[in-house]
Amino acid sequence: MKAMFRTALAAGVLALAAPPLADPASAQSDPKVLRAVISGELRSIDPVWTTAVQTRYHSFMVYDTLFGLDAEQRIKPQMVDTWTESPDHLTYTFTLRDGLRFSDGAPVTAEDVVVSWNRWAERDGAGQIIAGFLAGLDVVDARTVRVRLKEPMGQLLYALAKPMAMPMFVMPARVQRGVSGSEQIKDPTGSGPFIMKRDEWVAGSKVVYVRNPGYVPRAEPASGIAGGKRALVERVEWINIPDPATQAAALQRGEVDFVEQPSLDLVASLKRAPGLVVEPLWPTGTEGTLRVNHLNPPFDNPLARRALHNFILQPDMIMAVLGDPALGQVCGALLVCGSPNGSEYGAELLVSKDPTETRLKRGMEMLRAAGYNGEKIIILDPQDQPIQHGATQVLADAMRKAGVNVDMQTMDWATLVTRRTNKAPGANGWHIFLTTGGPLGPANPAFHIQMSGGCDKAFFGWPCDPEMERLRAAWVRETDPVKARWLAESIQLRGMQITVYLPFGQYLLPAAWRDNVQGLLRVPETVVFWNVAKKS
Secondary structure (H helix, E strand, C coil), X not given: CHHHHHHHHHCCCCCCCCCCCCCHHHHHHCCCEEEEECCCCCCCCCCCCCCCHHHHHHHHHHCEECEEECCCCCEEECCEEEEEECCCCCEEEEEECCCCECCCCCECCHHHHHHHHHHHHHHCHHHHHHHHHEEEEEEEECCEEEEEECCCCCCHHHHHHCCCCCCCEECCHHHHCCCCCCCCCCCCCCCCCEEECHHHCECCCEEEEEECCCCCCCCCCCECCECXXXXXXXXXEEXXXXXXXXXXXXHHHCCCCEECCCCXXXXXXXXXXXXXXXXXXXXXXXXXXXXXXXXXXCCCCHHHHHHHHHHCCHHHHHHHHHCCHHHEECCCCCCCCCCCCCCCCCCCCCCCCCCHHHXXXXXXXXXXXXXXXXXXEEEEEECCCHHHHHHHHHHHHHHXXXXXXXXXXXXXXXXXXXXXXXXXXXXCCCCEEEEEEECCHHHCCCCCHHHCCEHHHCCCCCCECHHHHHHHHHHHHCCCHHHHHHHHHHHHHHHHHHCCCEEEEEECXXXXXXCCEECCCCCCCCCCCCXXXXXX
């Protein structure tokens, strides 16, 4: 009944919950304004403080990166004009493009790059690894940065180009100086293709960006995160519409132009609706990931964490989220099924085809053996995230059937992003939450932030495992592809042994937009609105 009700709304029935727009007719016809519905709410504008996808999307609007990955995942210079690498692979010299300026008119300098790099390296997994190789990061002149390494590192440029987790955005030194990575910056001044209108940001309602008139795009065509980032509309508005049916109705009425993640039970009706395009923005699925709090008993015990492998019923989760098993893939690979490093080594319990009753009984026996005595297990449930919400409900139901005392606490994603920072046990603590690893990030075992076993520096859940960090560092150093592949297998196995995180399947979700919107780029890990034009 709920799905039928939503479908009716998507077919054009008036949605009373739709947020009022100043002029819906103008919204549909104005080629200078793009209105987009991004899933979840922007809570922080600091891409070093959080990995929340909304913050990453925001950051690609207003900031730029030294390098970028194109649509073929090739590394391309972005803010960098020219660069050199010494014969011994220990020295890199980057020269910035001429004419780069922040939106306040100040030139982008090598000092901005160095300050941004150092602050990013406090928090990002790739930055932390690079720090161990770094002998020096020097300002040569106003436009030139020199990187000196203690030993060769084949993954350096990839780390600076990656779009996942915490990309290495260049921000003004004056904004970041004296602000640690665990503190938030409040000033969104950047040098990217758009400018955030901080005075028009209404939390929970709307975020506004305007074209940056001082931005000088690269000459080559846009491709992925690389190439010429040309802002072809004057204004982009993110409109927050939490209810999926209301999103669909607003899209059909032309009140919004783009919906990042329409509800899956509305996709069929949206595909039939005239004037709409419904397609994925990246051809592979995104990996669902379960995070467990390694600090909070009983999951400070590795056996208790391993018990969770039995409770993740991926086929049921995929059905709950997608309604069609063909749209998802059961996968036990931390490094993504289908990727060059994908392997299910060590995931036997996770992808077991044993009957559900057998799996749940085995999981409960393992929990008890780890010292579990019926204590409350807090699972955070983000109701506004379709993948996580559907899968969380299946997980909680399975654990309850096994005999676990589950306390599933429902909230929006923005609240969960804040809540997951709490390490302390108790009512405001947590044991488990579900998120996603993105379609590209998990394939790189060194730079995927969720793979870190770096203790306090690790992603939420704070796995602490020196052996995992040793293996990841060895993978970064290794130049022989065969040996690197074996190291990837070892990383997969170690990750499963310590339960660094757990995949709960791979999911393919489409976006939806009006057919007068042209030029949307196929980009992994983010949504970008440069290169996008609207026909009137």
